[in-house]
Amino acid sequence: MSEVLVLVDHVAGTVRKPTYELLTLARRLGEPSAVFIGGAEAGQVVADAVKAYGAEKVYVIDDTDIRDYLVAPKAEALQQLAVGKDLAAILLPSSAENKEIAGRLAVKLGSGLITDAVDVAADGTATQSVFAGSHTLTAKVTKGVPIITVKPNSATPEESAADGTVTPFVVTVSEAARTARVEETRPREATGRPELTEAAIVVSGGRGTGGDFGPVEDLADVLGAAVGASRAAVDSGWMPHTLQVGQTGKTVAPQLYVAVGISGAIQHRAGMQTSKTIVAVNKDEEAPILDLVDFGVVGDLHTVLPALTGEINKRKG
Structure with a gap:
């Protein structure tokens, strides 16, 4: 053989x-x-x-x-x-x-x-x-x-x-x-979260976060999830390119994908649309991402996410 x-x-x-x-x-x-x-x-x-x-x-x-x-x-x-x-x-x-x-x-x-x-x-x-x-x-x-x-x-x-x-x-x-030599390497700061492409759960934030990824990270931590980001969030300098999900970023296919403040441009969808279950939180009820999801929440992420994180903590506790 x-x-x-x-x-x-x-x-x-x-x-x-x-x-x-x-x-x-x-x-x-x-x-x-x-x-x-x-x-x-x-x-x-x-x-x-x-x-x-x-x-x-x-x-x-x-x-x-x-x-x-x-x-x-x-x-x-x-x-x-x-x-x-x-x-x-x-x-x-x-x-x-x-x-x-x-x-x-x-x-x-x-x-x-x-x-x-x-x-x-x-x-x-x-x-x-x-x-x-x-x-x-x-x-x-x-x-x-x-x-x-x-x-x-x-x-x-x-x-x-x-x-x-x-x-x-x-x-x-x-x-x-x-002829091309690496002169210096620096270890990435450990977050304790799983690797993005291998995680069973991914929580990603986009332009709608306004640069405040605190609620996204809090939800990810309580779920044991990896944190991702849209291209808009990466281009704005809010998150590193290593966390970008999409056509020019990483492709993920977790059991659960939570898109927070992400409009759902085709570039982003290409990197996550094979996820088993997709949930989106967006204050725009006409956001394209809501046409793709299994569950959609229309609301302000800064209100929805802390409430969700608190409820999960209460049920775990």
Whole structure:
């Protein structure tokens, strides 16, 4: 059976949910093999995590010599790993960095590339949601090894025990790949909230907050939710781009999505419309978001949210 390489999405060796989603999809195509680029000492920990989702092999690429550089060394590492193997596909979680890695890798391997897929069938046909979610199309790579980046929350992770055999792989990185170096990194301030793209509940605020995200954050905290923001809120400087939900931000598909003070422009809807249950709070009864929701509240968020937060606290208490 042909191998399917899956690039592991992790933070300091802690595997993130998109990896398990991709391993689940990879089992449709062939035999999944995880590719971990990180500290060699974390290889076994990663292997123990991913083998529960079908990873027969775990290629461990020590990033000691490449972690301070941008995407080029990772693309070269994947190229060297892929050469000489019978591969059915290479899957990567769809992020800004990984899409650039995938593009470089496609050029190096002479392969076709599909980005931002939301599903991958057994025959390699990928489904994409395009034009801000207004159209769905299918595409299939016709040359080389299919390279596909898949959006988070596109599949439900399904466990399937496998060997997870650790296989160290040594790469040789060219000088050309070392021309862009990271000079400084700063850890993001911890909030204690779940990661936006992995959260079961998301509470997002928009222009209607007027820049006061206090009620949004209070509701999120009492629900154990992640906080998101519309593009208008991000462009106004009220929230960082890392929390933007939408076509040019992150795509989320939680069990519950609460849109607060968000009009519902198509750009925003593209990033959250696949949520299982959608609730909106907006003082404009003609706001487009209210046409999309399962439950809508017409009212001032600064009145509605504190009352809702208080009621939830009372029932929890």
